[in-house]
Amino acid sequence: MKCCFAVCFPKVFQDKNFQKLEDALTMGDLDAAFDAAHTLKGVSGSLGLTSLYDRVCEIVEPLRRKDPEADYRALHQAIQQESLRLETLSRQMEAEGTIK
Secondary structure, eight states: OOOHHHHHHHHGGGOTHHHHHHHHHHHTOHHHHHHHHHHHHHHHHHTTOHHHHHHHHHHHHHHHHTOTTOOHHHHHHHHHHHHHHHHHHHHHHHHHTSOO
16 A cells, blocks of 8 residues: 555646646736645645645745735745755655655
């Protein structure tokens, strides 16, 4: 029987909220961006993906306040970079048989 982490970790990167966040930011829809980011915060936090969680938290609070001074593009890029790093790690672990 697989543990929850082994099942869920690779699937995190398929979460539609990554794309929803990007689309909402592109359209300037801060409410939709907040909803997507808040969901990603919960998912990453629940799985203990602290580095991703921390990057998502950095965008959630400015979105909550609709901060006009926030650099949403940079904050989003940090999320994308960390997500890609963790997705690469997930694939490596799968290839090595660490998670199946």
